[in-house]
Amino acid sequence: MPLRAGIVGLPNVGKSTLFNAVSNSAKAQASNYRFCTIEPNTGLVNVPDARLEKLAGLVKPDKIVPTQIEIVDIAGLVKGASKGEGLGNKFLANIREVDAIIHVIRCFDDENILRDEGPVNPISDKEIIETELQLKDLDSVDRKLSRTEKMLKTGDAKVKQEYEVLLKCKAHLEKGKNILALNLSKEERAVIADSFLLTDKPVLYVANVDEASMHTGNAYSHKLVEAAKAENAQVIVMTNAIEAQIAEFENPEDKQMFMDEYKMEEPALDRLIHSAYKLLNLSTYFTAGVQEVRAWTIHQGWKAPQAAAVIHTDFEKGFIKAEVISYNDFIHYGSEAACRENGKLRIEGKEYIVQDGDVMHFRFNV
Secondary structure (H helix, E strand, O other), X not given: OOOEEEXXXXXXXXHHHHHHHHOOOOOXXXXXXXXXXXXXXXXXXXXXXXXXXXXXXXXXXXXXXXXXXXXXXXXXXXXXXXXXOOOXXXXXXXXXXXXXXXXXXXXXXXOOXXXXXXXXXXXXXXXXXXXXXXXXXXXXXXXXHHHHHHHHHHOOHXXXXXXXXHHHHHHXXXXXXXXXXXXXXXXXXXXXXXXXXXXXXXXXXXEEEOHHHOOOOOHHHXXXXXXXXXXXXXXXXXXXXXXXXXXXXXXXXXXXXXXXXXXXXXXHHHHHHHHHHHHOOEEEEEEEOOOEEEEEEEEOOOEHHHXXXXXXXXXXXXXXXXXXXXXXXXXXXXXXXXXXXXXXXXXXXXXXXXXXXXXXXXXXXX
C-alpha cells in the first residue's frame, strides 16, 4: 500500500485545485464555498523519475510502471476544529490516517474568493492550523495521561516511562510547539506511537501564489518561507490553478507549448511530488526486464530482503541473494549483460542496504 500524504489548509486556499492537478486517478470538486470537500478525495500519484524513462530506453520493455504515493484531499479546517467546529472532528481523524501533511496556504489577493479570516496573512493561517492540531494532541495526551496515571501504582517500568514521555509532550504542546520539534529518542517515540499525534507528522508547505508571482514569489510567500526555516521545513511556491491546467494536457507537445508560454522548465507539481516523496523518507529501486521496467518504493535504510518483500512477501521469506547494478553503471554500459561482463553486477546478501537507484534482481527459494 502506498504511503499517504494529506493536503490540508483553511477553506478556499486551493487544496482541491492542487489535488486535481496532482492526482492521476481522481478529480476533486473545486468550488468557492466552505466545506466543498467533506469526504476526503484520494488519488494515486505517479512519482516523476527521469531514470525510469532512461532505463526503459535501453531495455525497451513491454511496459513502464512508475512508483506512486497516495494523495488525500482533506476538508478545510476552521478555528475551533479541535472542539468540533465545522467538520473539525472528521477533519482531524482524516489527518491521523496520513503519513505526512501537505499544508496549502493562500499567498494571493482576490476579493472574489471568500475568506472568513480577514486580510490575507499566511503566518496567521499557518498558526490557525498548527494551533488546532496542537490542541487536539493536547487533548489526546491529557486523556492518555489520566489513564496512565492510574496504572503507576502497579510499579510497571514501561508505564512509568510512558507517563514521563507524555508529560514531556504535554509541556511541549502547552508552549505552542509541535511534537515533531521535540527531541524524542527512538525509544521515547515508540512509547507514544499508539497515540498517533497529529503534530508529529512531517509537513511540506505549498505557497499558492498569483500568476504574476509564480516564478519569484511575493511578499506573502517570502514571509512563509522565513517562518518555515525555523522548523527546517520546505516551501514549494506554485500557482495551483496553472498547475491544474498543465495537468489537463494529454498531448506532451501541447503541454510543453503551454509551459513555454509561462516560461516553465518543469511543472511545480514535479517538485512538489519529489519533495513529498523525500519528506516520507522514501527511496526508489528498479527492476528492469523485457516485460517491464518498474520503480519500487522503499524506506531509506531498508535492507535487501525488506526491499524484496515490496514485490512479494515470498521474496523476503525465501531470500537468498540480490543481483545489484548501480543506476549509473547500467546507463554507462547500456545493458545488464554488459554490466555483468565488466564486473559491475554485484551479488549482495541479507545485510545489504539498498541504495536509491539500484537496479535489482532477487534470487529466492520458497
